[in-house]
Amino acid sequence: MDDEPLKDWAERRDAKIGRLRAVPVVSGDGPRGSHLQPDAPRVIERWNGHAWEPHAFAANLAEAKAILYPVITESAPPGPVPKPLGSGTGKYRKPHAPASDGGGRAQR
Template sequence: MDDEPLSDWAERRDAKIGRLRAVPLVPGESLKGSHLNPEAPRAIQRWNGYTWEPYGFASDLAETRRILYPEAFTPPAAVSAPQPLRSGTGRHRKPR
């Protein structure tokens, strides 16, 4: 059997440290898809390399997504106004 070196495995494990996940706080149910019970509160957990530890709390799915994916909710950078077409002789230009 071709085993990977322990250092490669440790690097892969350490790369996942700090990853967040949300666990719905619904009685009697196991972990399921995030789209189920969108109004249910969720516990935010953080991976510390060995186990999932409590990190935070979210009141519903929308707040959970803002915590887990902050880059999706940041406003885009200001976009400059489009530049008018310059005169030229490119092959896509009509001859005058």
């Protein structure tokens, strides 16, 4: 049996500290799946390294998702703007048609 070094285990455990989860507030052993009661209130719990502790409260599933997965808007990084493909004869590009003298086939 290969035992994991304590140092590796502690690093793996500490990486999870601060993780959030939403738990529906239902009575008894009722359904706990979020898709079963989307309008049920939720308790947002935070992992402290040893146990889940209350962190926030959400009125429904949509509000809980907004807390768990905040929208992060990123602006475009400053710098050069990428250019669209220019002319050229790359490996998969179609060759340009040769310039014609306007006639193509001789007409009779």
